[in-house]
Amino acid sequence: QKEVEQDPGPLSVPEGAIVSLNCTYSNSAFQYFMWYRQYSRKGPELLMYTYSSGNKEDGRFTAQVDKSSKYISLFIRDSQPSDSATYLCAMKRGNQGGKLIFGQGTELSVKP
Amino acid sequence: GAVVSQHPSRVICKSGTSVKIECRSLDFQATTMFWYRQFPKKSLMLMATSNEGSKATYEQGVEKDKFLINHASLTLSTLTVTSAHPEDSSFYICSAKLAGVFNEQFFGPGTRLTVL
Numbered sequence: 001q002k003e004v005e006q007d008p009g010p011l012s013v014p015e016g017a018i019v020s021l022n023c024t025y026s027n028s029a030f031q032y033f034m035w036y037r038q039y040s041r042k043g044p045e046l047l048m049y050t051y052s053s054g055n056k057e058d059g060r061f062t063a064q065v066d067k068s069s070k071y072i073s074l075f076i077r078d079s080q081p082s083d084s085a086t087y088l089c090a091m092k093r094g095n096q097g098g099k100l101i102f103g104q105g106t107e108l109s110v111k112p
Numbered sequence: 113g114a115v116v117s118q119h120p121s122r123v124i125c126k127s128g129t130s131v132k133i134e135c136r137s138l139d140f141q142a143t144t145m146f147w148y149r150q151f152p153k154k155s156l157m158l159m160a161t162s163n164e165g166s167k168a169t170y171e172q173g174v175e176k177d178k179f180l181i182n183h184a185s186l187t188l189s190t191l192t193v194t195s196a197h198p199e200d201s202s203f204y205i206c207s208a209k210l211a212g213v214f215n216e217q218f219f220g221p222g223t224r225l226t227v228l
Binding site: 004006008036041042043044045046049088099100102103104105107 | 116118146153154155156157158161203205207216217218219220221222224
């Protein structure tokens with residue numbers, strides 16, 4: 001079993017739709033949860049991070065962490081064609097070590 | 113935000129040759145850099161952690177003699193793929209850790225290696 005599972009998609013939605021991206025994980029030691037966006041042939045860029053459980057909102061993006069279920073989500077409201085990219089979840093145990101464990105990534109396409 | 117560059121962005125080489133990839137933190141000093149490998153439609157797999165002035169720490173299954181890492185300064189780490197073979201063809205991405213509360217990693221744009 002992989003430590004982090006993420007549906008690779010592809011996921012196609014119309015412009016303006018609400019997008020829900022999810023990851024599950026098996027290691028209860030993970031405490032920091034991140035979402036990265038990666039455009040084709042580019043390196044990942046950090047969208048949001050959350051420590052422990054709870055919600056975090058930043059503009060059109062909301063990240064949720066449910067540690068009891070080992071489940072994290074990223075919601076994108078009013079999706080735009082420019083949101084078309086691969087979204088990777090990532091996790092790490094502590095803050096000092098820095099080793100990130102990535103999900104496979106979900107390929108999202110927002111159609112105009 | 114902090115910027116990380118990689119050079120070259122794309123390289124094509126013949127089997128048996130060695131290829132060096134540079135990773136630079138442009139506007140901050142990074143005591144720790146990371147090297148990842150990514151296959152098409154696959155996740156990023158950590159290859160090694162590079163600490164300035166010391167030997168790199170390799171992940172299980174990564175051949176340290178094949179993937180040589182040097183972190184000679186606080187802004188530069190290099191990955192050399194020695195005696196490259198077609199199975200080494202991949203997208204190599206580095207990241208640099210910015211010291212702080214979160215110790216965020218900033219990623220480079222990646223290097224596409226194709227070994228013929």
